[in-house]
Amino acid sequence: MTQSAIAARFGIPTTRAHRMIARAAKDGLVRVFVDAEVSVCISLEAELMRGYGLANCTVVPDLGETGPIPLRALGLAGASFLMGLLDRRAHEVIGVGHGRTMAAMVDMMPAYEAGGARFVSILGGLTRKFAANPYDVIHRLAEKTGAEAYLMPAPMFVNTPEDRRIMMAQAGLAEIMKTIEAASVCILGIGAVDMSGSVAHANIFDSGISVRDLRKQGARAEVLGQFLDSQGRSISTPYDGRVMAPDLESLRGREVYAVAGGAQKTAALKAALRSGLFTGLITDETTAGELVRNGGEDGRKKRKKTAGANDP
Structure with missing residues (x-):
């Protein structure tokens, strides 16, 4: 470059x-x-930016990881991106999601000066059963950067929409939501809606409504506890009005970055990127290749249609 x-x-x-x-x-x-492998990554970045309308994209070379998610590669790239974000000092409040990839990103960060920025967790999930508890992510961010960091002290889903209204009226949660509204940049993971995906193992769903049921309804990706079909359109589920997070549409107009990768996340990433909510992406080389082969331009064209069948 x-x-x-x-x-x-x-x-x-x-x-x-x-x-x-x-x-x-x-x-x-x-x-x-000049390195041929890195050159391939740069080429993939350009194709993904063009295909999905992204303003920023980072594709990291594969590090030979054997797990379903290349956590080391994504964690290193995410940490580098976050440190660069802090260096720019352009954002007073940074919204952070949670999950294994977000936890890996924070783990890979060295001690780093936040430059006056504050962090806020933009999704509930404070339960003993929840994998990669958001408290751990936000607490470690505060430790490593010395920044103020705020947690939403609530489960990912509450029992009813009325319960959500009551909880959001509480002073503490109302203040957290105001902080989330002030976040001009958000860094999020993407949930895979299948029986082997990360969402399936989070133990956050109602016993009578399984991930399999959500998939039958057309759900392919989970973003902030809300569900998208294969073309990136929001779909209605029994969890509507119950998630302790901002509405996805409220993210438009902000910088929103996805940090995700791995074979089990490819379909979910395609759906999430086709939504047009994300302005940036950090992913691994193998996943990027899959995304390019089934590109975003086709998805954006399909999204303009008012009807269409979901992917099988």
């Missing part, structure tokens, strides 16, 4: 980008070379 392109990507003046590159090379912090 040219220095101008690098400056534009990181939102800094070209002269500053030139100085930083020169200093890094002089100090031996970086080596400048």
Whole structure:
């Protein structure tokens, strides 16, 4: 990439980008070379940005991980992105989701100055059964950055919409929601709606309404406890009005980044990106290749239609 392109990507003046590159090379912090594998990642980034209408995309090389989710690769890339976000000092409040990928991102971060930014968890989920508890994610962020960090002290889903209205009227939760509204950038994971996906193991659903039932209704992705079909359209489920999180439509107009990857997340990522809610993506090379092969342009065209069959 040219220095101008690098400056534009990181939102800094070209002269500053030139100085930083020169200093890094002089100090031996970086080596400048051509690497075929990384070149492939850069090409995938460009294709994903074009195909899904993204303003920013990072594709990280595979690190040979054997698990269903490349947590190390995604964690390192997410941590690097978050540190860059803090360096820019353009956001006073940063909204953070939770889950295994978000936890890996925070784990990979070194101690880092927040520069006055605050963090807020934008989704409930404070239960003993919940994997990658949001308290752990937000608490570790506060420890590593010294920033103020706020947790939504509530389950992901409450019993009824009326329960949600009562809880949201409480002073503490109302203040958290105001903080969430002030978040100009959000970093989220994507939930896979299938029996092997991360959502299936979270133990957050009603006993009578399984993930299998949601999938039969057309759900392919879960974002902030809300469900999208294969073309990125919101669908109605028995959980409507019960999730302790902002409405997905309220995210439009903000910077919203997805950090997700792995074979079990590909279909969910396609659905989430086709929604048009996300402005940026951090993913791994293998997942990026799958997303490009079934591209976003086709999904955006389909999304304009008023009706259509869901993916099988």
